[in-house]
Amino acid sequence: MSDEYTTPSQFLILLDSTAFPCARIERIGEGNANFSFRGHLSEPTPSGLKTVFIKHAEPYVAKFRAFKFGPERSNFEYTVLEHLTTLDISTDRNTVSTPRPLQFLPDSHTAIYEDVQQSETLKTALLADRLSRETAVHVGAALGAYIARLHVWGRDAEQEALRRHLASYDEATRVIFSMTYGSFHGLITAFPGLLAGNEDLFARAKQWAQDVFFGEDGGRRTVTHGDFWTGNILVPSSLSQTVAEPRSQNLHVVDWEACRLSAPGLDIGQMVAEMYLPFHFHANPVSLALIDAFLDAYARAGDVPVEEVLTAVKHFGMHLLVFPARTGWPKEGVEECVRLGLEYLEHGVGGDVEWVKGSVFKRLVRM
Incomplete structure (x- = not known):
């Protein structure tokens, strides 16, 4: 057409x-x-x-x-x-739907x-520094509980029809793969001083991602959002005004065209990366509290396998490597962000759980 x-x-x-x-x-x-x-x-x-x-x-x-x-x-x-x-x-404070x-x-x-009127994206609210710490904690907890529920619900026998539907379409998955793990060669060209010599690491990460994105691995695969980030969360425009009056607020998760059967850690890693970027580039005071509440709520829903934690770590690293230079973040912070992304990717691919215990993902690792 x-x-x-x-x-x-x-x-x-x-x-x-x-x-x-x-x-x-x-x-x-x-x-x-x-x-x-x-x-x-x-x-x-x-x-x-x-x-x-x-x-x-x-x-x-x-x-x-x-x-x-x-x-x-x-x-x-x-x-x-x-x-x-x-x-x-x-x-206790939000409904997510x-x-x-x-x-x-x-x-x-x-x-x-x-x-969904009178709303803005969570990314917009973070960049405008409109969320109090209390509100950020409630929002993070609600989103963590929601995505954890999706990942458990997606394995239920009752969702067999949805899983068949997801298996019938993979164009969005292929587009996302090419924009992320399929773009490492261009990264080395863009940041040779930082990334030259990491070709083997990137090859290992790409092969791992191909298996996660397109392999069977039936034990880990469940319904995932596929593009779970702060720009796909709609929050009320009045959200920042609710500290003195803690009433219920509705949050909406939108843009599901990349929804797929995959590893839950991909949803976790992408969301945490986008929650982290306002802190990295603008020293946003609530970003880390938002992340902690998100991960705490996810972990409360059930033990998170080490393999899934490492998936989140790797995907977080990839996101910091690939996206800030493309999506309008301040240039002066991009190289440091790329360096941090490389560090996370390296430790994730290497399976360094002890290192993860001191990272932003510490709330997912049971000591």
Whole structure:
């Protein structure tokens, strides 16, 4: 399909024949892969909805047309979210859930979801330094409990249909692999002074990652988010104002098109890396408390095998190596971040559990 639906006026016509006709549609955000819109309904639904979130896929990445990416990802993600509607987690302060799927339009690769208004990403809140330490601890604990529950739930016999669905699609997995462990050669070129001489380490890490991303390894594989980071967590815009009034807040985990059967440590490592970066580059005062609460909650859900801890350590290292130089973090901190990422990758690949006990992942290791 060519560019049939990329502007608000086109979606006004498209949604007119659905259960969610709109009086006005506006483009929101600048998603990397997809086109996203907010639809203001012509009249509220019987359940009281006044707006909907519209997510549309073209056969390329929205921000980079030359990067081809099959639009089937839209149908894949919608089906995943249909399965996840019962997986909400509630803690003493937060509820973590996913946006409710409302309708899918297969001919146009367009999904209509519950709209999460008056929200921002957790990354935005961290960079703006809007979270108190108390709030960060509650958010970290809620997210740790949620992702731990997903990993346990994903192995249940009742999720066999979801596991079959995940096994049927791997394009997003291949894209992510090529952008991460498949990009080590370019890293050496970009940072020869820091990384030259580490070719064997990178080859070992890449081979390990190929086995984790694409191998069978049935004992470890479960349902994972696949792109679990602070930019895919929506928090209320008012979250930072709740210290004096500790009322329940809703957190939403979004962007599930990379959901796959894989090792849980990949979700852990990516999230911890993105929680850590605001501390590394901006000395954010709550990042480390957020990480500790996240890992404590994950560990409380059950013993974490050493192999899974090392997976998280390796993935954290890869993330610090690969992404900060690409994603707009201050240049003056990138080389030190790359050096730290190399250290984590080296100790993770080497299986150095004693070293891990003194790292940011110490909360996962049972002494």
